[in-house]
Amino acid sequence: MLTQQEIINQTAEHVKHLLTGEGSGHDWWHILRVWNNAKTIAANEKADQYIVELAALLHDIGDHKFHNGDETVGPRMAAEWLSGLQVQQEVITHITTIIKELSFKGAGTTSEMSSLEGCIVQDADRLDAIGAIGIARTFAYGGHKNREMYNPEIAPVLHDSFEAYKNSTAPTINHFYEKLLLLKDRMHTNTAKTMATQRHQFMETYLQQFFAEWEVATC
Numbered sequence: 576m577l578t579q580q581e582i583i584n585q586t587a588e589h590v591k592h593l594l595t596g597e598g599s600g601h602d603w604w605h606i607l608r609v610w611n612n613a614k615t616i617a618a619n620e621k622a623d624q625y626i627v628e629l630a631a632l633l634h635d636i637g638d639h640k641f642h643n644g645d646e647t648v649g650p651r652m653a654a655e656w657l658s659g660l661q662v663q664q665e666v667i668t669h670i671t672t673i674i675k676e677l678s679f680k681g682a683g684t685t686s687e688m689s690s691l692e693g694c695i696v697q698d699a700d701r702l703d704a705i706g707a708i709g710i711a712r713t714f715a716y717g718g719h720k721n722r723e724m725y726n727p728e729i730a731p732v733l734h735d736s737f738e739a740y741k742n743s744t745a746p747t748i749n750h751f752y753e754k755l756l757l758l759k760d761r762m763h764t765n766t767a768k769t770m771a772t773q774r775h776q777f778m779e780t781y782l783q784q785f786f787a788e789w790e791v792a793t794c
C-alpha cells in the first residue's frame with residue numbers, strides 16, 4: 576500500500592510526463608503553479624490537503640478543449656490513474672467530481688463547486704488564468720488555436736451556455752471580457768481574492784496600453 580505522499584509524488588511524475596512541452600499554456604509548469612497556489616490557499620482553510628493536491632495535479636489531463644469538447648475524458652483518465660495506485664473509490668469520486676465541475680463554462684452561466692476542496696482548486700486554477708502569466712497563457716492558447724489576436728469588428732459575447740462558450744472561435748482579446756476580467760469576483764476563498772486583486776489590476780493596465788497602441792496605429 577502506497578502512502579498518501581507517495582501517491583502525490585507518483586501522480587506529479589505522471590502528469591509531468593504527460594504535459595511537459597505542451598504549447599497552449601496547459602503545460603507542466605501550469606500544473607506546478609496551480610498545485611502550489613492550491614497548497615498556499617489550503618493552508619488557510621480546513622480542507623483535505625490530499626484531495627486538494629491530487630485534484631490540482633490531475634485537473635488538466637484530458638481537458639475537453641483538447642478532446643473535441645468531450646468533458647468525460649479528463650475525469651476518466653484521472654480515475655484510471657488513481658485506480659491503478661489502489662486509491663479508495665471515495666477519494667477517486669471526490670477528485671473526478673472536482674475535475675468535472677472545475678472548468679469555466681461561460682460568463683452568463685453559474686457553476687457551483689460542491690466541496691471546499693473543489694473551491695480551492697478552482698481558485699488556484701483561476702489565479703493562473705489572470706495577471707501577467709494569465710495574459711501570456713491566453714495569447715499562447717489563441718496562437719495554438721490559430722485565432723486572431725484582436726479584431727475590432729468582433730465584439731465579446733457573454734456566453735449563457737457551456738456549448739456556446741466552448742464553440743467560440745473569437746479573437747483572443749475577447750477572452751479577457753468573456754472570462755479573465757470576471758474571475759476576480761468569482762473567487763471563493765479570501766486568500767485567492769487577495770492574490771487576485773493585483774493580478775486583475777495588471778490586466779486592466781495591460782488592456783489600456785494595448786488599446787492605446789492600437790488607436791495610434793489604426794486611426
Ligand code: ADP
Pocket residue numbers: 600601635638677678679700703704705709712713714716717743746747750
Ligand atoms: P478552464 O478549465 O477554466 O478553461 P484552464 O486551466 O483549462 O481553465 O485554462 C484555461 C485557459 O486557457 C484560459 O485561462 C486561457 O488562458 C486559455 N483559454 C481558454 N479558452 C480560451 C480562448 N477562447 N481564448 C484564449 N485563451 C483561452
Ligand code: NI
Pocket residue numbers: 605609634635700
Ligand atoms: Ni488549469
